[in-house]
Amino acid sequence: MMNYENRPSVPPDPPAVHARALTVVRGPRTVLTSLDFDIPRGRITGLLGPSGCGKSTLMRAVAGTQAKVTGTLDVLGHPAGSAALRPRIGYVTQAPSVYRDLTARQNLDYFATVQHPALFRSRPARREVVDRALADVGLTNRAETLAGNLSGGQLGRVSLAAALLATPDLLVLDEPTVGLDPVLRRDLWDLFHRIAAERRVTLLVSSHVMDEAERCHRLLLMREGRIIADGTPASLRERTGAATVEDAFLKIVDAANTDTADATEEALR
Ligand SMILES: Nc1ncnc2c1ncn2[C@@H]1O[C@H](COP(=O)(O)OP(=O)(O)OP(=O)(O)O)[C@@H](O)[C@H]1O
Numbered sequence: 001m002m003n004y005e006n007r008p009s010v011p012p013d014p015p016a017v018h019a020r021a022l023t024v025v026r027g028p029r030t031v032l033t034s035l036d037f038d039i040p041r042g043r044i045t046g047l048l049g050p051s052g053c054g055k056s057t058l059m060r061a062v063a064g065t066q067a068k069v070t071g072t073l074d075v076l077g078h079p080a081g082s083a084a085l086r087p088r089i090g091y092v093t094q095a096p097s098v099y100r101d102l103t104a105r106q107n108l109d110y111f112a113t114v115q116h117p118a119l120f121r122s123r124p125a126r127r128e129v130v131d132r133a134l135a136d137v138g139l140t141n142r143a144e145t146l147a148g149n150l151s152g153g154q155l156g157r158v159s160l161a162a163a164l165l166a167t168p169d170l171l172v173l174d175e176p177t178v179g180l181d182p183v184l185r186r187d188l189w190d191l192f193h194r195i196a197a198e199r200r201v202t203l204l205v206s207s208h209v210m211d212e213a214e215r216c217h218r219l220l221l222m223r224e225g226r227i228i229a230d231g232t233p234a235s236l237r238e239r240t241g242a243a244t245v246e247d248a249f250l251k252i253v254d255a256a257n258t259d260t261a262d263a264t265e266e267a268l269r
Contacts, residue, residue, distance in 0.1 A: 014077060016041045016170055016202040017062055021071035024057050031057050033225045034071065039204060039218075044196050046216030047206040048249070053222045055206040056094065056174055062204060063091035063172050076169055087116070090163030091172045096155040097162075100148035104139055104158050105130060107147055111162040119166055133161035136195075138187055153180045157188075164195070171195070173205045177212065189215045210246035221249055228252050 017039035024032040031054050039045045047055050060066035061073055064081030073080040076088055098107050108130040112120040120126040134140050137157040142150060147158060160176060173192075177185045189212070195201045196217075205216065213219055214233050221229040221236070229236055229252050233245050242248040 013041045015039055016076055017204070018074040019072060022058075022061065022073050023070045024054075024061055024066060025068040025070075026057065031225050032061070035227050037220055037227055037230055039202065039220075041202050042196055042200045043217040044192055044203045044205060044215070045218045045220060046213055047204060047220050047222065048210065048213055048245075049208065049222030051208055054225045055208075055222060058222070059091070059172050059174050059204065059206060062170075063089055065091070087166060088169045089172060090166075090168035090170070092156075092159050092163045092174060092176060094174045094178070096152075096159040098147045098155050098158045101146065103144050103146055104134065104150065104154075104161075105143040107158055108133055108161055108165065112165050115162075116166045129165055133164045136164050136191055137161045138184070151179075153178075153184065156180075160188075167199055168201060171201055171203045173203065175206050175208070177207065177209070185212075210244070210249060213245035219245065221252065223253060223256075228256055 015038035017037075019035055019037050022032060022035040023030060035058070047058060049055055057066060061069045062075055062080060064075070064085060069080065075082075075085055078084050099110070102110065109126055112126045112129060120129055131140075134143050137160050139154065139157055139161065142154060147155060150158065156176060156179070160173070163171060163173075177188055180188065192203050192205065192215075196203055205212075207213075216233065218232055219229070219236060220227050229249070231239070236245055236248040236252075237243070240248040240251040242251055
């Protein structure tokens, strides 16, 4: 019989993202304050918190587009922003970057040509990858529509399709489901799970909608530029005795406020 106890231990994969004392200053403000976290590979990590808490800033730092970042921030084994990371990260911002005078297909054909010239040199190779990306995001029947005539949610999905062209190792998606109806939201989350499971892609997905938390493998809960909790949805619910992640978040916020009030009272004594 196989003795699993004596199998040589396999070292765990290094995290996709490793941050220590990560701090970001924007204008006169420190918007991320000394964050410590790891993002595991091949999993979906949700970045949740209220509007303005710093989710986009954290994603920009991971994608390497944020200035004034201090502390340690390693992405796929390289310092964030390294040139070597460029082809390995798909980053989709909240503002879709799509040419409105081109069709959805022409946009993707263009991005495949300019962003991955070595990968998709031949027209048939581009056609295949563009067809797959359009199908991934449920836009096959809108392929020949001018982007200017697509809805906001459809434009966002063209941007997402562009990020999926070259099968990145890390996908950073800033609020990808904003403005989508429940069916499309569910379909996109199914796609994220397929990408993580079948293509071994790591996903970092932000949302301020707490019901999306349950769809993530792990969560980073943020508030006012700090990470206030880090764990699986189940572990956060168990730890706080809450029925939902939203209630867990509220309990953690209340506990943090009480701690701060206690510390302030203590200091004033
Ligand atoms: N260019 C800037 N200069 C100074 N402060 C900024 C700048 N851009 C953003 N901020 C501030 O940084 C903080 C974090 O912003 P960020 O966009 O990262 O939050 P967020 O959690 O992504 O919000 P939302 O969910 O609304 O997109 C906010 O308080 C915002 O006002």
